[in-house]
Amino acid sequence: MAPDGTPALTLYNPNGQRRLGMSVLANGAPTLRLLEANGKHRFNALLSSERTAGSVLFDPHNGNLLLGLAVPLGGSPEMALYDRNGKAIWLAP
Numbered sequence: 001m002a003p004d005g006t007p008a009l010t011l012y013n014p015n016g017q018r019r020l021g022m023s024v025l026a027n028g029a030p031t032l033r034l035l036e037a038n039g040k041h042r043f044n045a046l047l048s049s050e051r052t053a054g055s056v057l058f059d060p061h062n063g064n065l066l067l068g069l070a071v072p073l074g075g076s077p078e079m080a081l082y083d084r085n086g087k088a089i090w091l092a093p
Helices: none
Strands: 008-012 018-024 030-035 041-046 052-058 067-072 078-082 088-092
Touching: none
Parallel strands: none
Antiparallel strands: 008 018, 018 030, 030 041, 041 052, 052 067, 067 078, 078 088
16 A cells, blocks of 8 residues: 555565555556666556556656657557657657
């Protein structure tokens, strides 16, 4: 159970470091997070939210978003690539 009372599961490596997190947000959206040994998020997947039917985010070592994929509710899929400083360098559509 997460601190806010929503269902959550965290898996740790043999050294006790968080490596994988799964949860269900208050709005019912399931999430998946993969973490580095230092605890930084590297991959986040949100299967649904108020805005999207699903999204995937990939974060590099510096914490800036590198790749974003999303399917907005009632819209076309979107994709964005970012440089190492977090600036969008390619967007579709």
